[in-house]
Amino acid sequence: MHHIQMCILVSVAMASLLYILHRGPSVSGVKESSLSGTPITFPSQSKKEWRNLFKPCASQRLFLPSLLPEVDSLLYVDTDVLFLSPISDVWEYFYKFNDSQLAALTPEHENENIGWYNRFARHPYYGRLGVNSGVMLMNLTRMRKFEWEKHILPIHNEYRLRITWGDQDIINILFYYHPDKLYIIPCEYNYRPDHCMYMSICTSSQKGIKIIHGNRGYFHSDKQPLFRIIYEAIEKYQVGTSPYQNFLLPLQSSLIQQNINDSNCGKISNQAVLIANNLFINEYL
Numbered sequence: 001m002h003h004i005q006m007c008i009l010v011s012v013a014m015a016s017l018l019y020i021l022h023r024g025p026s027v028s029g030v031k032e033s034s035l036s037g038t039p040i041t042f043p044s045q046s047k048k049e050w051r052n053l054f055k056p057c058a059s060q061r062l063f064l065p066s067l068l069p070e071v072d073s074l075l076y077v078d079t080d081v082l083f084l085s086p087i088s089d090v091w092e093y094f095y096k097f098n099d100s101q102l103a104a105l106t107p108e109h110e111n112e113n114i115g116w117y118n119r120f121a122r123h124p125y126y127g128r129l130g131v132n133s134g135v136m137l138m139n140l141t142r143m144r145k146f147e148w149e150k151h152i153l154p155i156h157n158e159y160r161l162r163i164t165w166g167d168q169d170i171i172n173i174l175f176y177y178h179p180d181k182l183y184i185i186p187c188e189y190n191y192r193p194d195h196c197m198y199m200s201i202c203t204s205s206q207k208g209i210k211i212i213h214g215n216r217g218y219f220h221s222d223k224q225p226l227f228r229i230i231y232e233a234i235e236k237y238q239v240g241t242s243p244y245q246n247f248l249l250p251l252q253s254s255l256i257q258q259n260i261n262d263s264n265c266g267k268i269s270n271q272a273v274l275i276a277n278n279l280f281i282n283e284y285l
């Protein structure tokens with residue numbers, strides 16, 4: 001069994017949370033062993049511009065390869081991301097990379113009719129529908145070897161007036177030119193309201209939603225109450241107490257409320273509790 005070192009880097013503005021694992025995780029889960037803080041750093045030229053790209057601090061992750069020279073690999077997640085499965089599940093994808101891949105992301109969309117990049121982007125983007133950057137596996141060793149940051153700066157200079165979603169657009173442009181460097185992970189690892197608000201379009205989530213991303217404020221809104229109810233169930237759970245009694249049972253009873261039944265995302269609520277059902281039912285039996 002490997003010992004896992006996990007650090008969480010939180011920007012002052014709480015723009016992002018980073019789970020940094022120096023080594024591969026054990027199957028049984030992740031043990032938190034240290035917390036460390038590091039100041040936000042950007043290239044000295046055009047510092048203000050980087051800081052204000054999209055949201056304060058969000059573009060910080062583009063410079064992690066040089067900011068964390070001693071770290072081999074990390075999992076980056078946006079602050080509006082919640083885990084519905086052990087972190088080790090997504091970490092396994094590092095071991096599926098071939099020799100050229102240095103990062104992994106999920107598609108931005110699954111369907112041309114409602115995709116954003118294919119309908120609106122004024123710049124190149126990865127693949128058919130682009131990628132979403134809310135959950136990103138980054139092999140920093142490989143990114144440093146590729147000289148990632150030397151590729152980022154000219155892209156920013158050329159496209160900055162045509163980008164809408166800040167660092168996510170820069171990442172899409174980079175992987176448009178270097179598709180061999182990106183591994184695509186399935187949508188259940190970055191499940192967003194777009195996947196269920198009109199119709200259910202993430203087909204692989206039938207095996208369970210692994211990581212849920214309440215982007216555009218959905219954890220704090222009633223537009224699709226599934227997202228808020230999951231957020232609240234995790235928020236109310238006291239670490240150290242029974243996850244069966246104090247997380248799974250309350251979540252299951254919240255999920256059969258009328259407003260969930262009446263919403264489109266409510267139709268996939270079984271997919272949102274599937275992993276928790278499998279993990280925590282044993283504790284009860």
Ligand SMILES: *[C@@H]1O[C@H](CO)[C@@H](O)[C@H](O)[C@H]1NC(C)=O
Pocket residue numbers: 024072073094095139140141142
């Ligand atoms: C990252 O890439 C380096 C260089 O290829 C490799 O040695 C290392 O094992 C990779 N890290 C992970 C977590 O796969």
Ligand SMILES: *[C@@H]1O[C@H](CO)[C@@H](O)[C@H](O)[C@H]1NC(C)=O
Pocket residue numbers: 098099100101179180181
């Ligand atoms: C790795 O996989 C990508 C995507 O399938 C491919 O474009 C690339 O050529 C592969 N690299 C190697 C070294 O096989």
Ligand SMILES: *[C@@H]1O[C@H](CO)[C@@H](O)[C@H](O)[C@H]1NC(C)=O
Pocket residue numbers: 256257258261
């Ligand atoms: C919502 O749907 C579930 C499953 O079909 C059902 O058990 C529950 O009674 C419904 N809730 C309400 C308030 O009708």
